[in-house]
Amino acid sequence: MSLYRDKGVVLRSYKLGESDRIVVIMTENFGKVRAVAKGVRKTKSKIGARLEPMSHVDIQLYRGRELDTVSQVESMGSAARLHNNLEKLSQGMSMLEAVDMIAEDRQPSAHLYRMLVGGLTALMEQDSPVMLPAFYWKLLAAEGVRPQVRNCIGCNTEEGLVAFDVVGGGVQCRNCRTGVSISEPVLLLLQQVLGGMLITALAQSESSASFELAQLATQAMEHHIERRLRSVAMFNPRH
Numbered sequence: 001m002s003l004y005r006d007k008g009v010v011l012r013s014y015k016l017g018e019s020d021r022i023v024v025i026m027t028e029n030f031g032k033v034r035a036v037a038k039g040v041r042k043t044k045s046k047i048g049a050r051l052e053p054m055s056h057v058d059i060q061l062y063r064g065r066e067l068d069t070v071s072q073v074e075s076m077g078s079a080a081r082l083h084n085n086l087e088k089l090s091q092g093m094s095m096l097e098a099v100d101m102i103a104e105d106r107q108p109s110a111h112l113y114r115m116l117v118g119g120l121t122a123l124m125e126q127d128s129p130v131m132l133p134a135f136y137w138k139l140l141a142a143e144g145v146r147p148q149v150r151n152c153i154g155c156n157t158e159e160g161l162v163a164f165d166v167v168g169g170g171v172q173c174r175n176c177r178t179g180v181s182i183s184e185p186v187l188l189l190l191q192q193v194l195g196g197m198l199i200t201a202l203a204q205s206e207s208s209a210s211f212e213l214a215q216l217a218t219q220a221m222e223h224h225i226e227r228r229l230r231s232v233a234m235f236n237p238r239h
């Protein structure tokens with residue numbers, strides 16, 4: 001069996017048999033990896049403690065046909081601080097979940113790894129109601145489905161943008177409107193998040209606009225994931 005080493009973030013883990021766990025890890029160079037961590041549930045295993053979801057690890061694995069096997073794990077930083085804050089914990093879990101849905105097994109996607117590390121770090125360091133929606137929008141942009149937020153997706157006008165169409169992928173004017181209505185502060189936040197003014201957007205305090213932005217981001221992310229799962233099923237019937 002060949003041994004390899006990489007950095008990664010633990011996305012989730014589940015029980016296997018009496019004493020083992022399967023961990024799903026977003027690695028930097030080898031894509032999403034599923035691996036067995038043997039014996040971690042039997043004793044107070046150090047390896048087990050390092051393989052909690054959100055943990056950032058330096059990990060050594062044996063390559064297997066379906067599942068790899070965890071050989072060594074070093075912690076590169078714990079997300080323990082997030083565990084004291086229910087709100088942040090749930091935002092962090094949502095980041096993991098989105099990356100888990102998007103990343104493909106053993107498909108190198110260093111950008112997903114980097115975005116996740118960046119997102120979780122930012123989450124630990126800063127309180128912002130825009131954190132999770134901004135992460136979703138950035139993730140969508142990285143996936144090649146950056147929404148159009150400066151011009152109407154129907155007629156290209158920059159004036160009087162009042163709606164957002166999740167399916168169409170962007171903002172709309174009054175005449176072209178088919179999507180949900182958005183307020184001006186939400187439009188501004190969207191433009192900031194996707195237009196290189198993330199720091200300004202993250203400094204926003206909680207408001208109805210940040211709430212609306214989060215709802216919209218969740219809808220856009222769900223739509224993207226659904227479409228992606230459908231196309232995977234179509235091209236890869238064994239999934």
Ligand SMILES: [Zn+2]
Binds near residue numbers: 172
């Ligand atoms: Zn229009």
